[in-house]
Amino acid sequence: MKAFYSIPLLLPSLISALPSDSAEVELDRKACVSFKNPVTKDTGCCDTVTAELFWVDILLGLGVCCPLGQVLDGFNCVAPTSNGSTCTGEPVCPNKTGTDIGIKYSHCYVLLSLNNNYLGHDSGTKYVVNGENPGVVFRVCGDTTDCTTSADQYVATNGTWYMQDQFGDPNGSGFAWLGGSGDLSIQNSSSSALVVGGSTTCFGGSCAICISFPPGGAHAPCPLAPGQSHLGIASNPNSCQNFYWQEVPCRSEK
Numbered sequence: 001m002k003a004f005y006s007i008p009l010l011l012p013s014l015i016s017a018l019p020s021d022s023a024e025v026e027l028d029r030k031a032c033v034s035f036k037n038p039v040t041k042d043t044g045c046c047d048t049v050t051a052e053l054f055w056v057d058i059l060l061g062l063g064v065c066c067p068l069g070q071v072l073d074g075f076n077c078v079a080p081t082s083n084g085s086t087c088t089g090e091p092v093c094p095n096k097t098g099t100d101i102g103i104k105y106s107h108c109y110v111l112l113s114l115n116n117n118y119l120g121h122d123s124g125t126k127y128v129v130n131g132e133n134p135g136v137v138f139r140v141c142g143d144t145t146d147c148t149t150s151a152d153q154y155v156a157t158n159g160t161w162y163m164q165d166q167f168g169d170p171n172g173s174g175f176a177w178l179g180g181s182g183d184l185s186i187q188n189s190s191s192s193a194l195v196v197g198g199s200t201t202c203f204g205g206s207c208a209i210c211i212s213f214p215p216g217g218a219h220a221p222c223p224l225a226p227g228q229s230h231l232g233i234a235s236n237p238n239s240c241q242n243f244y245w246q247e248v249p250c251r252s253e254k
């Protein structure tokens with residue numbers, strides 16, 4: 001009985017253990033992907049058989065090579081079930097009230113409205129709460145040319161940042177930026193990315209951040225169905241738009 005079952009189990013491993021020389025070379029070449037670490041600037045080769053390369057900027061060849069099964073948290077590789085802040089589902093809170101607002105540079109977040117709908121894209125290129133494609137992942141970048149600026153540091157009270165849109169333009173390529181005017185929309189170019197600020201607040205015991213677009217504030221530019229809202233710049237800096245910020249793993253650029 002034993003021998004009967006062991007034959008079909010052994011056969012596939014015997015076949016794959018006999019590769020031709022050319023197949024072996026091909027496999028080696030495929031498994032090694034060159035990359036440059038965006039933080040250390042070290043260059044290396046990521047063996048994609050035993051590791052996973054997360055592209056931070058695919059055009060510049062910047063990426064982080066993580067052991068298989070781990071995910072990118074900022075620029076660090078972590079186990080996805082780690083007890084860090086990534087993916088707890090809890091809205092982020094200030095580390096020290098009056099000093100920071102709770103989000104960290106180079107980390108990634110999804111934004112939940114007060115009525116529990118995620119900020120995302122509509123069927124076009126506008127940002128909308130409770131639209132056709134909710135849950136866009138945003139990286140908080142201190143600089144549009146270098147997302148490693150102030151990596152892992154909390155955004156200070158009065159601090160500003162840019163929102164890298166890790167879904168990008170559906171008709172474009174790579175990551176994009178939150179910006180524009182009127183109903184804010186996906187920007188291919190970082191030159192039209194908007195600088196964002198935020199103040200801490202809370203609702204029902206959960207921390208939230210009310211975002212604005214300095215030197216102005218933020219406001220929904222036009223009426224939409226209840227539960228839906230676009231993003232827009234307000235001339236009054238007191239006006240802002242509230243969101244619960246939940247940390248999620250950053251995405252790899254394709």
Ligand SMILES: *[C@@H]1O[C@H](CO)[C@@H](O)[C@H](O)[C@H]1NC(C)=O
Nearest residue numbers: 081082083084085086088090
């Ligand atoms: C995660 O952290 C919280 C707060 O520090 C702690 O209460 C909880 O036991 C931790 N969970 C695990 C699985 O380590």
Ligand SMILES: *[C@@H]1O[C@H](CO)[C@@H](O)[C@H](O)[C@H]1NC(C)=O
Nearest residue numbers: 094095096100104152153154
């Ligand atoms: C968070 O707050 C604690 C306690 O105030 C402090 O020791 C720590 O340095 C802060 N972390 C960061 C990253 O600022």
Ligand SMILES: *[C@@H]1O[C@H](CO)[C@@H](O)[C@H](O)[C@H]1NC(C)=O
Nearest residue numbers: 122123124125126169170171
């Ligand atoms: C993408 O391009 C198609 C074809 O031009 C167009 O119909 C569609 O509206 C575009 N989508 C976005 C999100 O711009």
Ligand SMILES: *[C@@H]1O[C@H](CO)[C@@H](O)[C@H](O)[C@H]1NC(C)=O
Nearest residue numbers: 097098099100156157158159
């Ligand atoms: C924030 O900016 C305001 C106005 O410029 C200033 O009065 C306040 O001290 C600043 N707060 C911090 C924590 O930097």
Ligand SMILES: *[C@@H]1O[C@H](CO)[C@@H](O)[C@H](O)[C@H]1NC(C)=O
Nearest residue numbers: 125169171172173186187188
């Ligand atoms: C982004 O670039 C793509 C490809 O060139 C283009 O189709 C799309 O319209 C651009 N999107 C915006 C918002 O300019």
